[in-house]
Amino acid sequence: MKLIYSRPKSLKKAAFHYCPGCGHSVAHRVVCEVIDEMELQDKTIGIPPPGCSVFAYNYFDVDMAESAHGRGAAVATGIKRACPQIIVFTYQGDGDLAGIGTAETIHAANRGENITTIFINNAVYGMTGGQMAPTTLCGMKTTTTPYGRDHVIEGYPLRMSEMLAPLDGVAYIERVAISSPAGIRRMKKAVAKAFQTQIDNRGFSMVEILSPCPTNWKMTPAQSWKWVGEEMTQVFPLGVYKDVMEPKHAD
Amino acid sequence: MDGNSAIAEAAIRAGLRCYFGYPITPQNELTEYMALHLGRRKGCTFLQAESEVAAINMVYGASLVGARAMTSSSSPGISLKQEGISYLAACELPAVIVNMQRGGPGLGSISAAQSDYFQATRGGGHGDYRTIVLGPCSVQELADMTMRAFDLADKYKIPVMILGDGVLGQMKEPVDFKREAPDVTPTREGALMGARGRASRVVKTFTSNPSELEEINWSLFRRYQLIKKNETTWDTFMTDDARLVVVTYGIAARIAKGAIKNLRAEGLKVGLYRPVTLWPFPDEPLRELSKNVKQFLVFEMNMGQMIEDVQLALAGQGEVSFYGRPGGVIPTPDEVGRVMSRLYYQKGLRS
Numbered sequence: 001m002k003l004i005y006s007r008p009k010s011l012k013k014a015a016f017h018y019c020p021g022c023g024h025s026v027a028h029r030v031v032c033e034v035i036d037e038m039e040l041q042d043k044t045i046g047i048p049p050p051g052c053s054v055f056a057y058n059y060f061d062v063d064m065a066e067s068a069h070g071r072g073a074a075v076a077t078g079i080k081r082a083c084p085q086i087i088v089f090t091y092q093g094d095g096d097l098a099g100i101g102t103a104e105t106i107h108a109a110n111r112g113e114n115i116t117t118i119f120i121n122n123a124v125y126g127m128t129g130g131q132m133a134p135t136t137l138c139g140m141k142t143t144t145t146p147y148g149r150d151h152v153i154e155g156y157p158l159r160m161s162e163m164l165a166p167l168d169g170v171a172y173i174e175r176v177a178i179s180s181p182a183g184i185r186r187m188k189k190a191v192a193k194a195f196q197t198q199i200d201n202r203g204f205s206m207v208e209i210l211s212p213c214p215t216n217w218k219m220t221p222a223q224s225w226k227w228v229g230e231e232m233t234q235v236f237p238l239g240v241y242k243d244v245m246e247p248k249h250a251d
Numbered sequence: 252m253d254g255n256s257a258i259a260e261a262a263i264r265a266g267l268r269c270y271f272g273y274p275i276t277p278q279n280e281l282t283e284y285m286a287l288h289l290g291r292r293k294g295c296t297f298l299q300a301e302s303e304v305a306a307i308n309m310v311y312g313a314s315l316v317g318a319r320a321m322t323s324s325s326s327p328g329i330s331l332k333q334e335g336i337s338y339l340a341a342c343e344l345p346a347v348i349v350n351m352q353r354g355g356p357g358l359g360s361i362s363a364a365q366s367d368y369f370q371a372t373r374g375g376g377h378g379d380y381r382t383i384v385l386g387p388c389s390v391q392e393l394a395d396m397t398m399r400a401f402d403l404a405d406k407y408k409i410p411v412m413i414l415g416d417g418v419l420g421q422m423k424e425p426v427d428f429k430r431e432a433p434d435v436t437p438t439r440e441g442a443l444m445g446a447r448g449r450a451s452r453v454v455k456t457f458t459s460n461p462s463e464l465e466e467i468n469w470s471l472f473r474r475y476q477l478i479k480k481n482e483t484t485w486d487t488f489m490t491d492d493a494r495l496v497v498v499t500y501g502i503a504a505r506i507a508k509g510a511i512k513n514l515r516a517e518g519l520k521v522g523l524y525r526p527v528t529l530w531p532f533p534d535e536p537l538r539e540l541s542k543n544v545k546q547f548l549v550f551e552m553n554m555g556q557m558i559e560d561v562q563l564a565l566a567g568q569g570e571v572s573f574y575g576r577p578g579g580v581i582p583t584p585d586e587v588g589r590v591m592s593r594l595y596y597q598k599g600l601r602s
């Protein structure tokens with residue numbers, strides 16, 4: 001009999017605390033699969049954020065350290081500069097990366113820090129109870145936009161991948177979605193590519209993952225996955241935004 | 252050599268691997284010295300960060316993997332670093348932070364001050380923690396204390412702050428560096444390195460179980476007790492027969508020393524008590540001193556901060572007066588001398 005599915009070695013035997021249908025569990029598993037397949041478990045340090053994934057160190061079986069809210073890219077910079085042989089990834093929510101940590105993120109990307117960022121965009125602040133995030137869609141109701149996000153008052157959803165991709169230090173950026181098995185397969189390829197970019201010393205790499213938060217969206221898991229695929233992708237189009245490894249075609 | 256450059260050179264000789272900074276007067280010479288000399292050393296990093304917030308978090312990252320790491324700034328920038336210092340303290344990570352104080356609050360002035368004493372000695376950021384705080388008063392001490400700061404930080408896994416000021420940073424004095432820079436910078440044992448040949452490690456404090464965090468706090472405070480016991484340092488000058496003792500630190504102590512020499516020449520029995528570690532504050536030797544001395548004058552370049560530690564230490568033994576100049580005003584030895592002699596006569600210490 002051929003074994004085709006098992007727990008990744010770098011995923012600890014612990015039950016996730018995430019809500020049913022939450023994208024974090026899927027993203028954790030996929031990142032662990034990639035770490036296993038690329039044999040990175042013993043040379044990797046992961047930096048989880050404050051956020052629903054603050055306990056990511058209970059699941060990832062690699063060296064990990066907590067970080068201050070939004071500062072993941074700066075912490076990863078310090079690690080990588082001190083020990084370039086270590087593979088470093090940050091794991092960050094959208095409040096963390098696109099709100100409080102925008103400066104750290106942009107500057108690490110612009111310096112071409114040789115780090116990998118796993119960016120979970122669920123359009124809300126999950127851990128603190130579903131407040132508006134910089135990525136909240138216009139019209140979307142959250143606890144701090146009870147009448148729906150109004151761009152006149154709150155501005156527009158921030159598209160981080162589009163914003164970072166033009167920076168010269170950025171080597172690879174792709175946006176994927178947890179909305180279907182095909183989307184998850186695509187995500188795995190993107191995560192592997194991002195780590196490869198780091199291994200090859202190419203510069204900053206990031207995978208933005210559109211990720212369901214059924215609890216704060218007040219949806220069933222199935223509805224939330226569908227919403228990612230049908231609504232979120234309208235505002236946050238999927239695709240590769242930067243890939244310096246891909247030979248450019250003359251047009 | 253100027254004080255700022257002396258700190259930088261001493262840090263390199265102490266095995267510094269990573270420096271992260273952000274421009275602010277009056278400490279730019281330190282950052283620039285690092286740019287010139289550290290970045291070119293093999294395996295070492297100099298990086299101008301995008302902010303003080305980023306810089307201290309880069310220090311946190313470098314410290315996680317066992318490198319000797321450092322940042323420097325002046326008052327407004329140190330405010331921004333408090334978040335990171337709290338995380339360093341919480342996660343028991345060594346780091347050296349230099350604060351070349353300037354006048355505050357707010358943007359204040361770029362002139363030397365001592366108004367960050369409370370912030371430095373009480374932790375400064377959120378949570379129940381301490382950092383070791385060193386108060387140098389000469390360029391030689393800046394160099395020596397920088398080396399000591401790295402050793403203390405590693406020994407006790409704690410952030411150490413060097414609390415200087417704009418004058419110390421800018422003034423030039425001869426300096427003797429007591430170590431040569433190592434060829435390979437040291438790596439602290441137990442650092443995160445990737446889980447090669449061992450189980451994976453987690454550095455964190457966050458917990459949903461308050462009693463777990465309580466234990467972390469207890470363990471930090473047990474270490475703080477040990478630091479108090481082993482590392483408390485102070486200096487005295489002409490206290491043996493003194494009737495009035497000035498308690499002061501850093502550049503203010505230099506000014507006071509000048510005044511004391513002048514007053515001694517006039518026959519006034521005045522002396523100096525100088526805390527060298529500001530945290531832990533040397534309270535016992537001060538209590539000891541108060542057996543013979545009943546009149547103390549606390550002199551600070553602020554509105555009165557260290558005086559609270561002096562009063563706590565003396566616990567009512569002896570009388571404590573205060574003289575302070577805030578806002579970046581640098582008093583002269585004559586000015587301080589006048590304050591001392593007035594007090595000396597007012598309190599009838601002449602007879």
Ligand SMILES: Cc1ncc(C[n+]2csc(CCOP(=O)(O)OP(=O)(O)O)c2C)c(N)n1
Pocket residue numbers: 049050051052053069092093094095096097120122124125126127128133
């Ligand atoms: C300095 C600071 N401000 C606020 C918080 C509270 N806080 C914790 S997580 C979080 C945001 C979480 O949202 P996000 O980054 O989108 O991650 P998610 O929980 O949705 O995965 C906030 C505001 C904090 N920990 N630190």
Ligand code: SF4
Pocket residue numbers: 017018019021022023024052122126127212213214215216
């Ligand atoms: S609140 Fe949202 S992001 Fe947080 S665990 Fe639940 S579903 Fe996931």
